[in-house]
């Protein structure tokens with residue numbers, strides 16, 4: 001019996017049978033709840049509102065307008081069909097030259113034209129997901145590691161590690177200094193790796209950060225560049241949220257900073273970009289590896305055969321992203337709309353005393369719900385998260401899925417819905433807080449901190465925080481790509 005079980009397992013590879021895909025996590029309960037009972041303003045007004053999805057849906061009208069006025073950009077219209085044959089036949093892994101130039105142009109504009117990207121260094125991949133894996137394959141061997149400041153994007157473990165065998169080691173950042181990346185934290189993570197004999201090959205930063213919604217200041221970026229140069233390790237900088245920096249704030253790209261750091265070894269610097277967030281095109285799977293290292297450009301391009309962007313998509317985007325007026329207007333209007341939504345949400349939360357990390361980028365807020373936990377543990381965080389899903393009917397993401405070192409933080413996405421749904425989500429949060437405040441008053445157990453902040457009594461918390469309805473392990477059929485956004 002034992003032998004036949006063993007044989008069964010060996011039928012498949014270690015990669016196929018390990019858990020590196022990350023889907024066996026309680027995180028997916030939220031998705032199950034949403035899929036089973038999705039909110040719809042008319043057909044299901046009491047359903048679960050999806051706030052676990054980092055999508056940028058606020059500016060699609062601008063895209064639609066451009067498409068309507070540029071029918072020749074598509075090979076599937078009478079105006080564009082004459083290009084159909086040539087585009088359908090093209091399969092060079094360098095990509096259409098017009099596409100690479102247009103993407104470089106877009107990347108420049110998103111960074112206020114303060115930097116100039118070279119189209120020859122643009123390498124395609126299947127989304128930022130593919131770009132990260134390609135870089136991991138190029139820069140590290142199985143068992144070697146990248147340091148990653150916490151909290152970090154939930155799917156990095158899968159993207160960088162599942163098929164490559166590369167490890168991620170946390171650089172622990174804390175709320176006491178707004179999750180800043182400090183030299184001490186970097187040194188200590190590096191030393192810890194040494195203690196367990198793991199070779200560190202690089203540092204991966206996400207700027208602006210998912211899930212924090214903040215971006216790094218110039219000094220921190222310089223510190224990071226100095227650190228990796230001193231250790232002679234690579235720096236991978238994920239800038240896929242560069243264009244989401246809200247109006248009135250100026251994003252600083254690593255591409256600017258490396259020009260300001262004397263003796264920076266450019267062979268160590270690599271950027272990951274994608275059109276999934278800034279343009280709101282996650283379905284197009286346009287990811288970019290941009291490396292300053294010639295060898296990496298050359299090998300990543302060869303590897304890109306495994307994740308090319310369809311030429312039909314390249315052709316359309318080459319037109320759209322080289323239209324400077326459109327791009328300029330889109331970037332600025334998208335940033336305005338994100339700023340408005342960001343303010344609407346933070347103000348709404350503030351009215352019931354819920355704080356979030358001060359932020360100025362991204363498609364989400366990092367909500368501080370620590371005082372709602374029965375105790376400061378990750379178990380209590382999961383328990384309260386189930387309350388949010390089952391009672392408040394919002395699918396938000398618990399901090400532990402982002403490797404946050406402190407329980408009680410939750411990421412809530414705000415740009416994947418219209419204003420009405422946002423208002424309903426806010427209303428649900430407010431009424432939850434108020435309802436529980438009234439219960440406190442009824443039982444003469446009011447716990448207010450400084451007139452503003454509500455704390456729930458432990459008796460009431462016990463009532464509310466009874467896990468129910470869902471098992472902790474119920475991965476969905478195939479939600480990972482959406483779920484980990």
Ligand SMILES: Cc1ncc(COP(=O)(O)O)c(C=O)c1O
Nearest residue numbers: 127128129153210274276282485
């Ligand atoms: C920081 C970060 N990197 C990479 C990705 C993956 O993006 P893509 O859809 O381009 O693969 C995401 C998606 O949410 C992300 O937040």
